[in-house]
Amino acid sequence: MLLFTHPSMLDHEGPPGHPERPERLAAVLKALDGMPLDRREAPYARRDAVERVHPSAFVSAIEGVFPKPGEGMIALDSGDTFLCDASREAAWRAAGAATAAVDAVMAGEDAMAFCAVRPPGHHAEPAQAMGFCIFNNIAVGALHALEAHGLARVAVIDFDVHHGNGTQATAEKEPRLFFASTHQSPLYPGTGRASETGPAGNIVNAPLPPGADSALWRKAMEARVLPALEAFRPEFVFVSAGFDAHAADPLAEMRLEDADYAWAATMLREVADATAGGRLVACLEGGYDLRALASSTAAFVGALVH
Helix, strand or coil: CEEEECHHHHCCCCCCCCCCCHHHHHHHHHHHCCCCCEEEECCCCCHHHHCCCCCHHHHHHHHHHCCCCCCCCEECCCCCCEECCCHHHHHHHHHHHHHHHHHHHHCCCCCEEEECCCCCCCCCECCECECCECCCHHHHHHHHHHHHHCCCCEEEEECCCCCCHHHHHHHHCCCCEEEEEEEECCCCCCCCCCCCCCCCCCEEEEEECCCCEHHHHHHHHHHHHHHHHHHHCCCCEEEEECCCCECCCCCCCCEECHHHHHHHHHHHHHHHHHHCCCCEEEEECCCCCHHHHHHHHHHHHHHHHC
């Protein structure tokens, strides 16, 4: 299995106390030490790859506000999403990790890849950075698989505790992209109702109440997400791997455990094996308790590897 990351992502930071902090990625990388992973340097994304998701005017606007060395931090959305002088490289390489992972998997270098990246991406709307996210890494990777590699159907499964509104916005305009999400509701960003299925019927939302435990979450996966995913028959499976539905996470109230993420990895790999030649790329999203983030990521990646 391939692992894409880059040291620049440890330098992207917000103000003291911000939950999306460099220590998150450090904890993930330490948890993955010793696993049989082929570590690769995440490259800068090509601008045309990013612009498949984000309009050129938005990309130019973001380029214009990234702080230069010595300049202070900039808040993009009421204080949630910050830019510092290291954020430009981190953001472009986070998106580049997704496209490089797709290229490597399509070239047959390995069937699977995990992108240990930050900033995360699934809240980034086509024309709006938000929710700690600048570019929508997973959407950039998914559209790259469609356009650069000529695939006909790709899927994103998102089990972050927060709904992936940005990825859904991309899927609403792209019927070749299936998007399914389990998430707590009510919770930020307030989207992801079960009735939101998209113009092409290629979106499945399974909102769960605060306090939802392993049994309720697995039931939603087995009853709604996995059957729809299998019916779509994706040629490439993408995973927005957020680990903040863990019982220990401070930003939400779901009650998943490490074993649930291992189970999800097994289920999603089975679908990838059945319809996509085993092709699967996962990108790190949320997870804000360092111990739970590390153990959950290790459980997820370990189940994919073994």
